[in-house]
Amino acid sequence: MRAALEQASRAAQLGEVPVGAVAVRDGMIVGTGFNRKESDQDPTAHAEMLALRRAARYVANWRLIGVTLYCTLEPCPMCAGAMIQARLERLVYGAPDTRFGADGSVVDVLREPAFNHNVEVKRGVLASEAGELLQQFFRTLR
Numbered sequence: 001m002r003a004a005l006e007q008a009s010r011a012a013q014l015g016e017v018p019v020g021a022v023a024v025r026d027g028m029i030v031g032t033g034f035n036r037k038e039s040d041q042d043p044t045a046h047a048e049m050l051a052l053r054r055a056a057r058y059v060a061n062w063r064l065i066g067v068t069l070y071c072t073l074e075p076c077p078m079c080a081g082a083m084i085q086a087r088l089e090r091l092v093y094g095a096p097d098t099r100f101g102a103d104g105s106v107v108d109v110l111r112e113p114a115f116n117h118n119v120e121v122k123r124g125v126l127a128s129e130a131g132e133l134l135q136q137f138f139r140t141l142r
Helices: 002-013 047-059 077-085 127-141
Strands: 020-025 028-034 067-073 090-095 120-123
Touching: 002 020, 002 028, 002 047, 002 067, 002 127, 020 047, 028 047, 047 067, 047 077, 067 127, 090 127
Parallel strands: 067 090, 090 120
Antiparallel strands: 020 028, 020 067
16 A cells, blocks of 8 residues: 555646555556546546556456555546456555545445446555545645
8 A cells, every 4th residue: 555655646746636556466566557637638547547457468468366456545436347347356445535436435336236246345544644645635726
C-alpha cells in the first residue's frame, strides 16, 4: 500500500486527484498507475485502470489470476467492473469513496452475486494516509 501512496503523490505533483494503484503478483509489482485524467484528457485514465493494463501486459494475459491490486481509494464502478472482467483475485484499498465508491459506499459492484467472478476485498488499509492526501489536494483547490 505504501507503493500505491507513492503513486498517489506522483498524481498530486501533476495536479491530478491523488489516487494511486499497484498490482502485485507473487510478491512482485507487475503494474503501477496513478490518476492521469487531466494529463491524458482521458476519462478512463484512473489509477486502477492503468495498473490493471500494465499488469496484463506484464503477465501477458488479460486474466489477472493471482494478482492483488493495492489502491489508495475505493474503486469507482468502471474500475470495479474492470477488476471483475480481469478476474482480479484480490483488492486492498485505503479510503472509502462516498461519491463514486463501488464497494458498498454508493453501489456494490464487487460483490454482485449475478457476476461470474467476485473479487476478495480488504478495505481501510492506511485509510488515514490516503484520506489525508485527498483532503490536502482538495484544500489547495479551494
